[in-house]
Amino acid sequence: MTFNFIRYDQGQQHLLPKNVAEWVEEDSLERYVSDVIDHLDNEGRLDPFYPDNREDGRGRPSFHPVMMLKVLVFGYCIGIRSSRKLDRLLERDIAFRYLAANQHPDFRTISLFRKNHREEFEHLFVEILRLCREAGMAEMGEVALDGRRVQGDAALDQNRTREQITDEIHDILEEAAEVDEAEDDEYGPEQRGDELPEELREREDRLNRLREARDRLNATEQQLKEEQAEKIRQREQEEEESGQKKRGRKPTPPEEVELPEDSKANTTDPASQTLKTSNGWKQGYNGQAMVDCDTQVIVAQEITTDANDVQQLKPMLETCEKVNGKRPEKALADAGYWSKANAQLADEQTEL
Template identity: 40%
Template sequence: MSKVYRPYQPEQSELLPPSPREWLPEEHLAYFILDTVKEMDLKVLLEKYERELRGYPPYHPRMLVGLLLYGYCVGVASSRRLERKTYEDVAFRIIAAGQHPDHTAIAEFRRRHLKELSGLFVQVLALCQKAGLVKLGHVALDGPKLKANASKHKAMSYERMQQREQELTQKVGERMKAEEEADGAEDRLYGKKKRGDELPQELRRAESRLKKIRQAKAELEAEAQAARQAQ
């Protein structure tokens, strides 16, 4: 009697595709980011695109903002890593709604809207802190809290609020700089148009890949046989 295993068919498609909302628990950070970005005023970004009526339809700024913001929160810095995450990571796939902007599009969006993105990210962090969060992914938001209901504390509270906004602005600025530096380093390492993890041409398609794998396997077996005969 042979061992019975649970069904495993990687090539089998699902008859009814699941909703992305079923892929992660309801309290996942990705959904919080989606809801937060939905409430953000992106007029300053959208107006730039409204003036450009020609050309191929761009990715929606709201999607790219969500992608960059989620990446910021979970420590994914470079645009190449963000591109890979839209294929490999469920949370990123949900935020990107199944789209896969390449690293050049992500890097260009960040470069073009750096000032606006920095301001938006500071707003998000301040909003999250006000909502009671002490941490957003890997980003610490907690800090000394002062009561603002008594008159003697109002000036101190306002001063602390200004200080905290400066701290958040500095934090976002440092992160944006690190992301640009990561992109620059990877551009020099891999070449501007390449991700750096591409398979050789003959291994990219299923038919030629299987042929190459079988050929390599046969060669290894032949080498092993030759080594045994030489002993």
Template identity: 35%
Template sequence: MSHFRPIDRNTAYLLPPSVEEWLPEDHLARFIVEVVDGLDVSQLEKAYQGRGSAAYHPALLLSLLVYGYATGVFSSRKIERATYDSVAFRFIAAGSHPDHDTLATFRRRFLDELAGIFVQVLAMAQEMKLLKLGTISLDGTKIRANASRHSALSHGHIEKIEAQLKTEVQELLALAEQADRADVPDGVSLPAEIKRREDRLSAMAAAKAKIEARAKERFEREQAAYEAKVTQRDAKAKKTGKKPGGKPPKPPAPGVRATDQINLTDEESRIMPVSGGGFEQAYNAQAAVDAGSLLVVAAAVTQATNDKEQVAPMLAHFAALPKSLGKIEQLLADTGFYSGKNVAVCEAAAIEPLIAVARDEHHAGWRDRFTEPALLPEDATPVARMAHQLKTKAGRAAYALRKQTVEPVFGIIKSVLGFRQFLLRGLGQVAGEWRLVCLAWNLKRMAALRLQG
């Protein structure tokens, strides 16, 4: 008598099998289909009007992409393959198999519409009593661009390559004019070699023009900031009658720097320092996370290597959220976001800023955790008021929430889901893909919160 269960792959089912029966009731795929079916996708449907052949419904394609990103399957080819191999993907696709080109085209075509879908999901989370805005943690993380940093060229290096290519073109033209071409190696086509170098020179010229345009924009931006600082110092000197302390601001230098770079694969990406040391061709992905639910309430992407200028744009995203979602009362952020201007814009938006002024020292004395700072004078500046609040017990407790909200979200997205590199290129496309990532995270998180409730 056998001690093993029988293996039978040949007996047919008496009735046709149903994929519906193969997934547990609390499966993430069921939840995503349920949520997406409840969204208003009429804007996506309108884009299909006038087509000659029947298309896959946008809700089906959106559900496939969201479930893919929520489970670490980002490639459209892998999603297509999963509609054959995975029960969950087959369930979402209702037994159909959209090809990878259909999925990739849908993703590129409707990235802008994802902003509206993103807000609809937040509204649904509120209806499910999973989201209640109040305290928000803001942070940024570097995510690799779909381009190698070895594809980047600096302005100085381009000029060296141009000089070399021009010399080679002149040499090849001279050889082409000789009646006796004994010096030309066998198999070399002089017209083809000349054209190849001329094409590269044309590409180098276009790259230089773009670098020079960026340098001009940078100078105008830095000049405006310099003039604002000079005006502020002059006003302070006139008011106090004393010469302002510190070094006067240094005027920016116009023109291109030899180190200014452009990437030939994704010219809108930038070389950025990454955690752990080193540099990568990357984008700076920003996320504002609700402290109570860990849901992302706003997502953006910037080319800036630091976070200093990202508070005001994120406040604009907050202002665009429906009033029905509630009022954001407190913003938590680390030292990378600190500046007097950022504190002021938060207060102007009636949001209490808790932005670390400096890094906390390790192993601080135990008494510091149980003492309150001295009272502030009534005429204290916004920065002084915030720094004082961060030293209070309530302020320290509130700021401590930052590390256990936005940082775990980034950690799960990058280490658990495995999203460490964008598939799309260009700032606009990348921003849309980051919204798709955050949308997938929100649905994954909502599914977990629903089970906890």
């Protein structure tokens, strides 16, 4: 199978120096990352990152996925996650120029590659774990689990109720209609006039985020209705089996269940949640990591918006088993994970 890629050869000869491989030390991190990605590619473990083959061969050649992965993985290894910073480093940094073989994808290309391969990066995590096990690491003897509340790219004061969001959407749409009418008078109904002003681009982006925040609140309310309907079904089933009506007030019909008045969603990052931390409140996420105690290899990871850790022990053990093929012999976690229900998760295979 052939692909229409820009030719990518890290051994490409140059006048000075002879090739980019001479720019980095043999025992450097960038060379190690390069060798690991090459090994995974040679064994076909990176196939999900390859695009579908076009039979007609048309289209502009794309950057090689192996090169893009090396740049992203190395950047993440040294704590650089910004696509714009990676763009600059591909121009200025010897390690990145070596990994990219002097090619220079811009920040939009880097960001789009990451967005388009979100699920494939989960696959890469599993493949690297498998590689660690082949090397005798991450044997799943003793692991440690902990969570950390991470500040999202959002502010606490951007949380809105559904009514506030609806009013703001209305205001934006009214303003947009007035702007459209004014521009029709200025440029004519058939003329664009010029590129969309920055303030209008920002307004459209904000409108999309407001709609996303409103949809999240609507989805939460729908979930509450479905949970209430399930409670009623269970109650009716128990009454039918016992032949007696249950005492107490009848449950609220699902269609009458509504969101609490103080329910809010963030209009900057609708997926984030308000979380209480030791340093106060944060608008963000709860990152979970399970680590092999002997080798410090991360064997399972997850991101959640649950405010506490107590609900994360069971899913993290399940993720660990799914990714590694077995549960650990011993799992360590702090008191934030303790509950009577979680204590029942221990079995002959895993000591908690």
